[in-house]
Amino acid sequence: MLKLFEHNTLNVDEIDEASTAIDVRQFNLWFGGKQVLHDISMRIPKNKVTALIGQSGCGKSTLVSSFNRLNDLYNGCKYSGEILIDGRNINSKKINVSRLRTRVGMVFQRPNPFPMSIYDNVCYGLRLQGVKTRRKLDDAVESTLKEAALWEEVKDRLFEPAHLLSGGQQQRLVIARALALKPDILLLDEPTSALDPLTTLFIEELMASLKKRCTIVIVTHNMQQAARVSDYTAFFHQGRLIEYADSDTLFTMPEKKQTEDYITGRYG
Numbered sequence: 720m721l722k723l724f725e726h727n728t729l730n731v732d733e734i735d736e737a738s739t740a741i742d743v744r745q746f747n748l749w750f751g752g753k754q755v756l757h758d759i760s761m762r763i764p765k766n767k768v769t770a771l772i773g774q775s776g777c778g779k780s781t782l783v784s785s786f787n788r789l790n791d792l793y794n795g796c797k798y799s800g801e802i803l804i805d806g807r808n809i810n811s812k813k814i815n816v817s818r819l820r821t822r823v824g825m826v827f828q829r830p831n832p833f834p835m836s837i838y839d840n841v842c843y844g845l846r847l848q849g850v851k852t853r854r855k856l857d858d859a860v861e862s863t864l865k866e867a868a869l870w871e872e873v874k875d876r877l878f879e880p881a882h883l884l885s886g887g888q889q890q891r892l893v894i895a896r897a898l899a900l901k902p903d904i905l906l907l908d909e910p911t912s913a914l915d916p917l918t919t920l921f922i923e924e925l926m927a928s929l930k931k932r933c934t935i936v937i938v939t940h941n942m943q944q945a946a947r948v949s950d951y952t953a954f955f956h957q958g959r960l961i962e963y964a965d966s967d968t969l970f971t972m973p974e975k976k977q978t979e980d981y982i983t984g985r986y987g
């Protein structure tokens with residue numbers, strides 16, 4: 720197996736509370752009358768990349784969207800069980816959802832820059848937080864665009880509309896926009912599926928460096944990508960967590976036949 724990144728992992732059963740970023744406990748979710756997630760329990764470790772894999776429709780996006788309560792936007796969405804971040808149940812009524820979404824950033828499959836300049840895109844969340852000083856905004860723009868490996872390409876055109884960038888540049892811009900808020904957790908929902916192989920590699924390398932400062936959860940259909948970039952992988956089928964292990968084990972010695980069939984391409 721091609722290994723671009725070193726993984727240094729514990730067995731999933733050894734992930735203790737202190738090293739857990741997201742603690743999912745018996746989580747169920749319904750859209751209308753239809754149950755989409757069934758009794759999911761897993762600990763997602765801090766400062767690691769965790770991949771969620773499985774057939775289309777098995778609930779991967781719904782689960783990641785539960786980590787910043789994006790599903791609340793849909794009428795008829797109900798859930799039970801708990802999702803703990805820093806020991807607090809994020810589904811509790813006491814949680815400030817805007818603050819949660821600042822701490823738990825999300826990037827989607829299709830880059831969605833706002834209809835404004837590159838500079839304003841990166842500053843958007845900071846301005847909402849009340850940051851006004853030009854110097855602070857300039858510094859944030861430069862440092863996050865550097866972190867997202869986009870600075871060199873855009874430093875001379877920061878005030879051009881973001882939609883003029885290529886798809887891969889837009890995706891890195893959207894990542895920079897999320898990073899500007901210094902999230903603890905970054906959720907990436909198929910972030911490279913619309914990108915060419917070189918830009919994909921760029922973003923994979925970015926994940927490897929970003930995990931030093933945040934926890935990354937990535938939904939991907941690309942098994943090679945999951946094996947390359949993630950420390951841990953969870954395989955889902957029809958809304959259930961079938962197997963969760965460090966990626967080396969899951970991709971070389973899966974315990975369950977369903978996992979093996981999926982990763983060897985027998986279905987899905």
Ligand SMILES: Nc1ncnc2c1ncn2[C@@H]1O[C@H](COP(=O)(O)OP(=O)(O)OP(=O)(O)O)[C@@H](O)[C@H]1O
Pocket residue numbers: 750755773774775776777778779780781782793
């Ligand atoms: N807002 C919604 N309202 C109703 N049903 C939904 C909604 N979002 C998702 N679903 C349903 O929930 C199930 C899980 O969808 P989800 O998008 O989480 O799967 P997925 O594994 O991410 O799929 P894909 O790999 O195709 O993106 C599907 O049956 C889908 O139709």
